[in-house]
Amino acid sequence: MSLLAKKRSAAMAAKLKDSGLKATPQRLAIMRVLAESKGHPSVDDIYRRLQRRFPGISPATVYRNIMLIKSLGEAVEISLAGSASRYDGRKPYPHPHIVCVECGNILDPELASLGDMTREVTAASGFEIKSFRLDFFGVCPACRKKSGS
Amino acid sequence: MSLLAKKRSAAMAAKLKDSGLKATPQRLAIMRVLAESKGHPSVDDIYRRLQRRFPGISPATVYRNIMLIKSLGEAVEISLAGSASRYDGRKPYPHPHIVCVECGNILDPELASLGDMTREVTAASGFEIKSFRLDFFGVCPACRKKSGS
DNA sequence: TCGCAATTGATAATGATTATCAATGATAGC
DNA sequence: GCTATCATTGATAATCATTATCAATTGCGA
Ligand SMILES: [Mn+2]
Ligand SMILES: [Mn+2]
Ligand SMILES: [Zn+2]
Ligand SMILES: [Zn+2]
Numbered sequence: 087m088s089l090l091a092k093k094r095s096a097a098m099a100a101k102l103k104d105s106g107l108k109a110t111p112q113r114l115a116i117m118r119v120l121a122e123s124k125g126h127p128s129v130d131d132i133y134r135r136l137q138r139r140f141p142g143i144s145p146a147t148v149y150r151n152i153m154l155i156k157s158l159g160e161a162v163e164i165s166l167a168g169s170a171s172r173y174d175g176r177k178p179y180p181h182p183h184i185v186c187v188e189c190g191n192i193l194d195p196e197l198a199s200l201g202d203m204t205r206e207v208t209a210a211s212g213f214e215i216k217s218f219r220l221d222f223f224g225v226c227p228a229c230r231k232k233s234g235s
Numbered sequence: 236m237s238l239l240a241k242k243r244s245a246a247m248a249a250k251l252k253d254s255g256l257k258a259t260p261q262r263l264a265i266m267r268v269l270a271e272s273k274g275h276p277s278v279d280d281i282y283r284r285l286q287r288r289f290p291g292i293s294p295a296t297v298y299r300n301i302m303l304i305k306s307l308g309e310a311v312e313i314s315l316a317g318s319a320s321r322y323d324g325r326k327p328y329p330h331p332h333i334v335c336v337e338c339g340n341i342l343d344p345e346l347a348s349l350g351d352m353t354r355e356v357t358a359a360s361g362f363e364i365k366s367f368r369l370d371f372f373g374v375c376p377a378c379r380k381k382s383g384s
Numbered sequence: 385t386c387g388c389a390a391t392t393g394a395t396a397a398t399g400a401t402t403a404t405c406a407a408t409g410a411t412a413g414c
Numbered sequence: 415g416c417t418a419t420c421a422t423t424g425a426t427a428a429t430c431a432t433t434a435t436c437a438a439t440t441g442c443g444a
Contacts, residue, residue: 108410108421129400144424149401151422165316168432170400184362195360199352204371211344213333213373220369222353224362257390257441278431293393298432300391317401319431 087122094121094160094176101158112136112143116151120161120175126183126192128170164192164221182220188229195222236271243270243309243325250307261285261292265300269310269324275332275341277319313341313370331369337378344371 087095098117102109119132127135133148152173155161161175164183172192174181182200184193200220208215225233236244247266251258268281276284282297301322304310310324313332321341323330331349333342346369353364374382 110410110422112423142424144426146402146425147423153402163316165314167312167314167320168399171316182356184356184360184364186362187365193360195356197352197355197359199348199355203346203348206346206348207331207333207344207371208373210346211333211342212376212379213335213371214379215333215371215373216336217373218369218371220367222356222362222364222367224357224364224366227361230361230363259391259441261392291393293395295394295433296392302433317430 090176091118091122094178098155098158098160098175101160105158107154112140112147113151113154115139116148117155117160117175120152120155120173123175126164126172126174128172130170132173164219180217180219182222184222184224184226186226186229187223188225188233191226193226239325240267240271243327247304247307247309247324250309254307256303261289261296262300262303264288265297266304266309266324269301269304269322272324275313275321275323277321279319281322313368329366329368331371333371333373333375335375335378336372337374337382340375342375 095118098121099109099114102113102117107113115136116132119127119135123131129145129148129152132152133143133145136143136148152161152163155175156163156173160178161173162178162180164172164174164185166172166185169190174194177194182195182197184195186192197220204215204218207213244267247270248258248263251262251266256262264285265281268276268284272280278294278297278301281301282292282294285292285297301310301312304324305312305322309327310322311327311329313321313323313334315321315334318339323343326343331344331346333344335341349369353367356362357364
C-alpha cells in the first residue's frame with residue numbers, strides 16, 4: 087500500500103470516528119479500495135473487488151457507503167451520461183478529468199491554467215460557487231493506436 | 236421569435252434536409268423549442284411545452300429527436316447527476332455552464348480564461364480531445380436572497 | 385396519386401440508483 | 415466479558431431517466 091493510500095485511508099477513518107459512525111469491516115474495506123485505486127472505480131468495480139474478502143457483500147452496501155464517504159467530503163463523484171458514476175478517493179476535491187470514450191479509462195491531468203476561473207465566474211454571475219466539474223472527452227493514446235486514427 | 240432563434244431553427248432544418256431525414260411537424264416543433272429556449276430545457280420541459288399544439292405527442296418522440304438533433308451537432312446535452320439531462324440548442328458546441336443547486340436554473344456565463352485549456356490537456360496527455368464539459372455548481376443570486384445566506 | 389421507408393405513439397425493457405425492512409453486529413456502559 | 419441499543423447490513427422492491435420494440439401512420443420522391 088502506497089504512502090498516499092495509507093494517508094487517505096487514515097483520513098477517511100478519522101472522519102468516521104469524528105462523526106460517531108461505526109467502523110464496519112465492509113465500510114473500512116470500501117474506504118481502502120477508494121484510497122488505493124488510481125483508476126476511478128465504479129460502484130460495481132468496488133463491489134466485485136470486495137467479493138473475495140466479503141463473499142456475501144451487497145451492492146447496496148457499496149452504494150450506501152460511497153454516498154456516506156462523499157458526504158464526509160472524502161471522495162468525489164464523476165457522473166457520466168449513460169453509464170455508472172466513477173469515484174475518486176485520492177483527490178477528494180474538485181479537479182479536472184480526461185475520459186477516454188473508447189475504453190472508459192479516466193485520468194487526472196495536470197492543468198496549470200485553472201486557477202482563477204472560479205473567481206472569474208463568481209464575479210461575472212453573482213453565484214456562490216460551491217464546486218465545479220471539468221471533464222475532457224477524447225481517445226487515449228492506446229485506443230488511438232488500436233483504431234488506427 | 237428572436238433573430239438567433241430563427242437562425243438556429245433554420246440551421247437545424249437545413250441539417251435535416253442535408254441528411255435526407257423527414258421534416259415531421261413534431262420534429263420541427265422540437266427544433267423550434269430548442270432554438271428558442273434560453274433556459275436549457277429538459278426532455279420533459281419540451282414534452283410539456285408541445286402538448287398544447289400536439290395533444291397526442293409521446294415523450295419517446297422527444298427523446299428520439301433530441302438524440303437525433305444532438306447527433307447532427309445541433310444541440311448539446313448537459314447531463315446532471317440524479318436528474319434529467321438538459322439541452323442547449325442555441326450554442327451547439329461545448330461551453331461552460333453555471334447550475335443553481337437550489338432552483339435548477341442553468342446559465343451560460345461569459346468566461347474569458349478558457350482558450351488554450353484544451354491544447355494544454357492534449358499536449359500533456361496525448362489524448363485526442365473531442366469535447367469537454369465545464370460546469371460550476373452554486374447558488375444563484377435569487378436563491379441566495381431567499382435562503383438568507 | 386402511390387408506395388414505401390421513415391417516423392410516431394404506446395408500451396415494455398433496461399440500468400443505475402434509492403428506499404424499505406427484518407436480521408445482524410459494533411460498541412458504550414456496566 | 416456481557417448486554418442492550420442502535421447503526422448497519424443484505425435482500426429485495428421501487429423509482430426514474432432513458433432505450434428498445436413494434437404495429438400503425440405519414441412525409442415525400444417517383
Ligand atoms: Mn480524479
Ligand atoms: Mn448553454
Ligand atoms: Zn482508451
Ligand atoms: Zn437558484
